[in-house]
Amino acid sequence: MSHVNEPANEVETLRGGYSPTLAWLRKWLFTTDHKEVGLLYFWTSLWFVAIGGALAGLMRTQLAFPAPWDILSASAYNQAVSMHGLIMVLLFLSPLGAAFSNYFVPLQIGAKDVAYPRFNAFSYWMYLMGGIVMISGFFAPGGAAQAGWTNYAPLDSTLFSPGPGETLVGLGLLLLWGSLTMGGVNLIVTILTMRAPGMTWKKMPPFTWMTLFTQLLLLFSVPSIFVGTLALISDRVFGTVFFLNTAGSTILWENMWWFFGHPEVYVVVLPAFGAIAEVFMVFTGRPLYAKKALLISVGIILMPFSFSIYAHHMFLTGINALQREFIDLNTEINTLPSGLLVVCMALTAVGGTIKFKAPFTFAVAALVVFIIGGITGVFDSSVLLDQELRGTYQVVGHFHYIMVGAAEFGLMAAIYYWLPKWTGMMYSAAIAKLHFITSFVFFNMTFFPMFYLLEMPRRVYTYLASTSWGNINFIETLGAYGFIAAQVLLLYVLVQAFRHKGTPAPPNPWNSSGPEWTSDTKSYLDNYPAVYASPPSGQSAPHVMTAENSRPFTISVGVGLACIGLILWWPLLLIGTVLGVYGVYGWAKDDLNGAFTMPGEEKAGETWPFKQNPGETFGQWRMKVGTWLFLASDLVFFSAIAGLLIFVRLHLTDWPAVGSVFNIPMVTLNTLILVTSGLALMFALQDAKEGKGSEMTRWLVATLILGGSFLIISGFEWVDQFAKQFTFSSGMPGSTFYLLTGISGAHVFAGLLMLAYVIKKAISGKFTRENHFSIRLFSLFWMFVIAMVVILFPAIYLM
Amino acid sequence: MQKNLIIATWSWIVITILIEVAAVPYLSTAQWAVRGTVESLVALSAVIPMILFYMGLWEEHRSLKMFVVVSLFFCADLLLIWSASSVH
Numbered sequence: 001m002s003h004v005n006e007p008a009n010e011v012e013t014l015r016g017g018y019s020p021t022l023a024w025l026r027k028w029l030f031t032t033d034h035k036e037v038g039l040l041y042f043w044t045s046l047w048f049v050a051i052g053g054a055l056a057g058l059m060r061t062q063l064a065f066p067a068p069w070d071i072l073s074a075s076a077y078n079q080a081v082s083m084h085g086l087i088m089v090l091l092f093l094s095p096l097g098a099a100f101s102n103y104f105v106p107l108q109i110g111a112k113d114v115a116y117p118r119f120n121a122f123s124y125w126m127y128l129m130g131g132i133v134m135i136s137g138f139f140a141p142g143g144a145a146q147a148g149w150t151n152y153a154p155l156d157s158t159l160f161s162p163g164p165g166e167t168l169v170g171l172g173l174l175l176l177w178g179s180l181t182m183g184g185v186n187l188i189v190t191i192l193t194m195r196a197p198g199m200t201w202k203k204m205p206p207f208t209w210m211t212l213f214t215q216l217l218l219l220f221s222v223p224s225i226f227v228g229t230l231a232l233i234s235d236r237v238f239g240t241v242f243f244l245n246t247a248g249s250t251i252l253w254e255n256m257w258w259f260f261g262h263p264e265v266y267v268v269v270l271p272a273f274g275a276i277a278e279v280f281m282v283f284t285g286r287p288l289y290a291k292k293a294l295l296i297s298v299g300i301i302l303m304p305f306s307f308s309i310y311a312h313h314m315f316l317t318g319i320n321a322l323q324r325e326f327i328d329l330n331t332e333i334n335t336l337p338s339g340l341l342v343v344c345m346a347l348t349a350v351g352g353t354i355k356f357k358a359p360f361t362f363a364v365a366a367l368v369v370f371i372i373g374g375i376t377g378v379f380d381s382s383v384l385l386d387q388e389l390r391g392t393y394q395v396v397g398h399f400h401y402i403m404v405g406a407a408e409f410g411l412m413a414a415i416y417y418w419l420p421k422w423t424g425m426m427y428s429a430a431i432a433k434l435h436f437i438t439s440f441v442f443f444n445m446t447f448f449p450m451f452y453l454l455e456m457p458r459r460v461y462t463y464l465a466s467t468s469w470g471n472i473n474f475i476e477t478l479g480a481y482g483f484i485a486a487q488v489l490l491l492y493v494l495v496q497a498f499r500h501k502g503t504p505a506p507p508n509p510w511n512s513s514g515p516e517w518t519s520d521t522k523s524y525l526d527n528y529p530a531v532y533a534s535p536p537s538g539q540s541a542p543h544v545m546t547a548e549n550s551r552p553f554t555i556s557v558g559v560g561l562a563c564i565g566l567i568l569w570w571p572l573l574l575i576g577t578v579l580g581v582y583g584v585y586g587w588a589k590d591d592l593n594g595a596f597t598m599p600g601e602e603k604a605g606e607t608w609p610f611k612q613n614p615g616e617t618f619g620q621w622r623m624k625v626g627t628w629l630f631l632a633s634d635l636v637f638f639s640a641i642a643g644l645l646i647f648v649r650l651h652l653t654d655w656p657a658v659g660s661v662f663n664i665p666m667v668t669l670n671t672l673i674l675v676t677s678g679l680a681l682m683f684a685l686q687d688a689k690e691g692k693g694s695e696m697t698r699w700l701v702a703t704l705i706l707g708g709s710f711l712i713i714s715g716f717e718w719v720d721q722f723a724k725q726f727t728f729s730s731g732m733p734g735s736t737f738y739l740l741t742g743i744s745g746a747h748v749f750a751g752l753l754m755l756a757y758v759i760k761k762a763i764s765g766k767f768t769r770e771n772h773f774s775i776r777l778f779s780l781f782w783m784f785v786i787a788m789v790v791i792l793f794p795a796i797y798l799m
Numbered sequence: 800m801q802k803n804l805i806i807a808t809w810s811w812i813v814i815t816i817l818i819e820v821a822a823v824p825y826l827s828t829a830q831w832a833v834r835g836t837v838e839s840l841v842a843l844s845a846v847i848p849m850i851l852f853y854m855g856l857w858e859e860h861r862s863l864k865m866f867v868v869v870s871l872f873f874c875a876d877l878l879l880i881w882s883a884s885s886v887h
Contacts, residue, residue, distance in 0.1 A: 649831060658823050668820050672813055678849075679809040686801055783853055787846045790812065794819050794838035799831060 032117035038103030052087035077461035078146035085149025097271030107516035110196025122552035126179035129560030134172030137165030153243035153253035210274030223637035228256030240735035262310035272410025284352030331381035358432035366409035373401025397450030420505035438486035445479030555583030677706035691769030815845035
């Protein structure tokens with residue numbers, strides 16, 4: 001039974017049977033199809049690059065001439081440079097890679113969709129809302145954030161950034177971190193568990209491999225800055241003093257930022273390299289040279305080392321000499337896999353029949369500029385040279401060669417390569433060639449001269465005529481104008497193709513052997529009808545995989561409005577909260593009613609390294625793997641909290657004695673209550689296994705009561721501390737206590753919401769002796785939270 | 800029997816938390832870093848048997864093994880606290 005020719009009316013039913021205009025809107029607001037979500041990422045990232053590019057144009061115009069040339073004030077320039085960096089790295093480059101990953105990874109591995117389609121849509125909407133919240137600062141009193149894209153403390157504090165712009169950036173970042181975590185889990189689980197039979201690890205295309213590496217990097221780097229951003233928001237909204245004290249607060253922020261910020265460079269570059277590898281293979285007609293060695297070097301060296309070398313961004317912060325040398329050495333070791341990437345691509349081309357089409361020219365250009373960016377970066381990793389180069393335009397030139405040059409050119413290669421697949425249309429080769437030539441020339445004209453501005457400090461909004469920097473800056477500005485103008489050609493190509501103007505593309509215009517070219521992407525909700533011809537066992541009707549769902553959109557809009565409302569206009573906070581709660585309720589209701597069907601129960605191919613337990617369905621196995629991955633990321637989150645506490649304690653000797661502030665017997669009892677809720681839950685699980693439905697429900701309710709009691713007692717504890725003048729702003733001990741207990745409490749609260757859902761299912765009689773998977777899944781999360789609270793208990797109260 | 804194992808694991812966590820609290824006066828003369836390390840290790844020892852239990856690494860017929868492991872953790876905790884109590 002093929003789905004390729006699914007009757008149009010069935011598809012329309014899935015689309016809701018609305019009028020064409022509403023159906024179109026509904027499709028893009030509520031879609032959960034990975035291809036459509038991928039396109040949403042694509043167009044949204046282009047929208048953000050238009051804003052980021054306009055800010056870059058303003059900055060370059062300001063710097064075109066020395067003082068007294070003055071089109072931007074110092075404050076406006078600071079806003080432009082800060083928001084330009086944030087937008088380009090976090091709202092354009094990373095999501096552009098995610099656009100390709102969303103669209104092509106399921107196609108490349110032979111999956112029908114991603115593992116969790118609703119969470120995929122949720123990731124996208126949270127990304128968009130995060131971006132809108134960040135940018136809304138431009139409309140706030142005092143303007144947008146001005147503390148640079150790194151938001152260094154104490155510039156990001158209320159002392160130096162009193163306006164709401166920085167707070168909005170912090171809140172937007174929180175939404176973005178949530179989006180990245182969900183997206184990371186989703187894509188990793190998809191790759192781990194949804195590869196079609198025959199799609200083994202060895203056969204997996206390089207782009208999918210690079211997506212896997214990218215998402216692993218994100219999953220384990222984001223928690224650090226997630227905690228950092230929570231501390232920043234806590235400072236700015238609740239008055240804690242993490243970044244307003246002299247106990248190393250600047251360094252605390254830098255550690256948390258760069259633990260994420262350095263791997264983020266690879267997050268941006270690796271998807272581009274995945275696409276470059278695909279393009280090199282297709283346009284040279286050769287297999288990827290030393291693919292295994294390349295993947296091992298990226299997986300074993302580049303990924304783990306990217307976490308250990310982040311402090312090379314902090315050489316001038318006073319870290320000790322031995323540590324600096326160690327980081328320098330590690331950084332240089334990390335250039336080996338980067339070099340190998342270039343060598344492998346080059347050797348792939350040797351002996352091949354090269355077709356100089358647009359994708360290949362952009363791929364080659366990406367490698368050339370990557371070499372320049374890489375070599376100039378090695379200079380910066382030297383402790384000695386870094387003393388001179390840090391904070392100059394040499395660094396700006398270096399990272400633009402990596403981020404704009406290698407990543408953006410690589411992703412442009414991806415656009416030109418996959419555009420016929422997306423749209424079914426070919427594009428004008430002449431316009432693509434003109435786009436390449438102008439982009440390459442103007443890119444180098446903009447950024448290469450920066451290597452000669454070794455004495456010009458970055459982030460300054462003007463300079464004196466006597467510095468002799470004027471001519472170079474003028475050339476750079478002309479280059480920037482040219483580069484921005486060149487992108488109009490790309491926009492023209494995209495608009496023509498997406499509007500189906502021009503020549504229709506054959507099914508496989510490049511004669512690629514990539515699996516994605518064999519799928520029928522015109523068919524909504526089904527990628528490989530030939531592979532998945534049969535419905536799942538026990539089902540006679542055609543299996544409908546995914547459908548539209550409004551909940552991700554509703555919740556995200558609610559959260560976005562609440563964030564903006566919290567800072568700018570309180571009625572929005574109210575509306576957003578109501579909308580968000582309604583969305584969450586609806587999501588749970590959909591689940592209870594089975595209104596949303598997850599991807600099918602097809603048997604996976606290779607299952608290593610996560611084995612499916614006997615009796616466990618494919619969907620349950622996938623949920624379990626996803627939960628474990630999320631908990632692994634959450635473990636890093638709690639580790640970052642512990643790191644924050646240790647850092648603060650190491651830098652602050654004046655700390656209240658044990659028992660002088662907290663009521664130890666009371667908090668011990670409260671912790672034991674939470675531990676006992678775990679006992680009740682284990683009893684519930686045991687009763688579920690034995691098919692004792694009513695006992696199971698009773699124990700679940702007991703878990704809810706005990707968990708709720710923990711929260712209530714914690715609330716009384718807060719009131720008690722406040723009465724003792726131990727408040728958010730009373731000092732670092734207070735700030736640390738409230739952040740740590742607040743985060744633990746938020747976990748418990750989230751767990752109780754899930755538990756309420758599980759109890760509702762139990763009361764509805766949805767659990768049987770054989771199928772009580774939701775309880776098992778919930779108990780995984782709840783026991784994890786208890787474990788974290790047990791570990792944090794002595795750290796908060798007994799030290 | 801399975802419920803007995805659950806109760807045993809829960810009891811172990813409760814006992815360990817009480818050990819942590821009871822150890823505070825004995826560790827009061829030690830430096831913060833020493834106290835922190837000891838208390839963290841004791842807290843970890845509370846959690847590890849829980850993880851082992853949850854992962855199904857001991858079943859009914861392996862309860863003796865559980866008893867041995869927990870006893871070892873108990874001894875290690877006391878040894879740690881005793882060692883740290885003499886550090887100034």
